[in-house]
Amino acid sequence: MSIFDHRKALADIPHRPGVYQYWDAEDTLIYIGKAKDLRNRVGSYFNQDNQMNGKTRVLVSRIRRISFTIVDTEIDAWLLENSLIKKHQPRYNIMLKDDKTYPWIIIKKEAFPRVFWTRKMIKDGSTYFGPYASVGMMHTILELIKETYPLRTCNLPLSPENIAAGKFKVCLEYQIGNCKGPCQAHQSLPDYEDSISEIKDILNGKIGNVIREVKQIIKTAVEDLNFELAHLYQKKLQVLEKYQSKSTVVNSSITNVDVVSIASDERYAFVNYLKIMNGSIIQTQTIEIKKKLDESDEELLSIAITEFRTKFNSTSREIIVPFELNLTDENLKFTVPKLGEKKNLLDLSHKNVLFFKKEKLNQYEKLNPDLRTDRILAQMQKDLMLTQLPVHIECFDNSNFQGQYPVSAIVVFKDAKPSKKDYRHFNVKTVEGPNDFATMEEAVYRRYKRMLDEGDPLPQLIIIDGGKGQLSSAVSSLKKLGIHNQVTIIGIAKRLEELYYPGDSYPLHLDKKSETLKVIQQLRDEAHRFGITFHRKKRDQGTLKTELEAIPGIGKTTADKLLRQFKSVKRIKLATEAELAAVLNKSQVQTLLKYFSNPAT
Known part of the structure; x- marks a missing residue:
């Protein structure tokens, strides 16, 4: 096996932010990492005074080549690392475990767009919202949309030419009031798109904007004595306000904020994500991370934040975190709240991650009881x-x-x-x-x-x-x-x-x-x-021995023999003359029989 000269490799690595990659003797990529200073970070792996764990020592022993990519900022390194890990999945990098396919709400790219849910994201220009870790929450939102906005559910090609040619007829959905009949030009495209615009605001958590617009329509309708329209929008307002009251968790001034928290043990880490818009949680998910090299909570949280922001297409410029992160970027603000509404949000996220961790570990321990033993012993230590x-x-x-x-x-x-x-x-x-x-x-x-x-x-x-x-x-x-x-x-x-x-x-x-x-x-x-x-x-035996020894003619040795044979005074009383004779001499048997027949004498 060839000896790797890390000093020579380090000489070529600059003091710049970037991503480093370790390769083994078969030139297989085995680890990817990010660094604010590439040379210092890579050099730390080969520092003899470094108190690294066993898995890290094995990793270092297998390194035969180091490659690196320089980037402009630490945040760029952060994003590039996440992308490369997903692509190559090196052996010694952590595993982000998320085996579920979460659903999305889609606004289809078409004339008179349909709104429905799907588990497949297709890049066809449609707009996707989610993914929704809570399927129940997704269906609640879809029910709100259905109850508030009459939209088409058919997949007819409603082009202006087809509508003008009269190719379609209204269906039962139109008859019962669930659709306004755009297929026969009973609803115009601008009117339909106004509803779609409001739906996008709701899905983005901007339900307050929609409520303000609905209130204004009601006010104008009343002033114009159009009570039928006012009544229609008053029902819509009630549905929207009911949904808002259920979804608001903090002050509505907190908008476009990400919240993350972490709970970990020796083997696993669990990270919860909340997306907040106008005081409402519009997206949430908890993922599990399988540790590989005893990674710190700071490292794991950084990786998870990248995963969440990429997956949910987050544009938040503020991220609420449980502790300081060694990341700097003028476009991102990391907040560690101590009091107030933001602290309440962090606490809520932490409760979620602890519950998820408990449930997951219980599942694993039921399948493998040794895991519970190992965890308890490690916690005791x-x-x-x-x-x-x-x-x-x-x-x-x-x-x-x-x-x-x-x-x-x-x-x-x-x-x-x-x-x-x-x-x-x-x-x-x-x-x-x-x-x-x-x-x-x-x-x-x-x-x-x-x-x-x-x-x-x-x-x-x-x-x-x-x-x-x-x-x-x-x-x-x-x-x-x-x-x-x-x-x-x-x-x-x-x-x-x-x-x-x-x-x-x-x-x-x-x-x-x-x-x-x-x-x-x-x-x-x-x-x-x-x-x-x-x-x-022992005390009972001592008491019994004292009682037996008090009988004239029965000494300590005889009392011991009786208790060994019969175990209790009650059994001695019930013993037959023949049974007693097996332990005692004739004189002692007669003494006992006489005593128990008339113990007062």
Whole structure:
């Protein structure tokens, strides 16, 4: 394999904005990128100090040739990059996933234009509006148009010559008032085109302009005592105002603005787009992006904005975004709102993208449950600031009754799910009286001393059910074993769900809806349940032994034998003489039978 001399290639690359392309040993295009400064950006890939991820290192190792295209501005580079990625679809560029064919509303290029919806865009001079991600919204608009403007629906060739020759007759649509009959010259072309002009305004979100014109017609008609025309347009006004009230989401002064927001995780990003005209959302869509090289949200948002503006033919000069973008263009303004109507729009877009992300990830996780596990573990690693994925987690909890029958329980989660075969109980051996701290110290020491002796792998995370005191006791045991720097250990306080780290005075508070907190709570609750169950069993056995030992002639050893055989005092009472004789001698059998037949004596 030939060695690529990146220094020689860099020497030919200028400090100018543009697009760079990476080619492999087979001269296949494998990556396309944009840059404000081509040499600096390409050089950063070969910087030894660059903390790049594994996929990027693989990409760099395959580069054998670099080509580039210089452009005038960074925005030009932005547009060219998007165009080239769509054309060549290089292996290491992100995938914009949008497998749906969205519908458009078309105003057909013909005499007396028809208005209808289609999924195919044909370059025949017709005017297209959309695409509409919400089919319901599209049909609502078409219903508004049908209810307000009588238009033809036939596909007759209504040329002036054909109409003049009387080649056509009006149909049922004319009879019921859905069409004004242009086929027989009952409606003139200028009158028809006035309706088409108003429809274009509605589809462009300029419904306010149409309403003002309709109001003026009503006013003039009333002044001219043409009440029939005024009534006709009053009905049209009601329909238009009803539609406007449903579609207006912000102040109508906000016009011709694009809004974008993003939500991402380790594998995917989701970007929502809203097109605002006169305070109304006239177009919206959310796309999914599959990451390839751990791209930043800024990079992904920039690519998505180009995709949306191209697809929706946007001419907006203002784009509302959730954070600053490293893009400069005198013809574009990027706004990061903090308050007001524009912030409300950004919040609305963000709600949409979060909902879309949740729905998509749920679909993927139903098909592949391992995806959910990976996502939760990655989120826990991030939330708890861990150095590795918490694939193996152990949680400790103590139980005692007024200092008696102290026990400690440990539950184990692997891949964020209970591993019940690994649960363990500890009968406390070295602690006298109610000392929760010493009990925790003994349990933690015994657990990991045994794991070290048997060569078992340590967990990535240890959780202590308790506050600072129990946590300090557990850390003390880990230090005695010399493993306190090998695992992460945290404590969870019972009352406020506070998480404590060793040596940190201030607790960590996770969002109450956080999946990380839910997993920790599940661990804590499971450890408590498991510990309490064992503690009650031990306490009950202790109480039963005390009762049996109080019977004259039955000592501690005999009481142990009886409980092992019959499990409870009730079963001992119901046992036959033969069953008792299998455990006890003849004298002990008679003693028990006499006691249970008359326990008061």
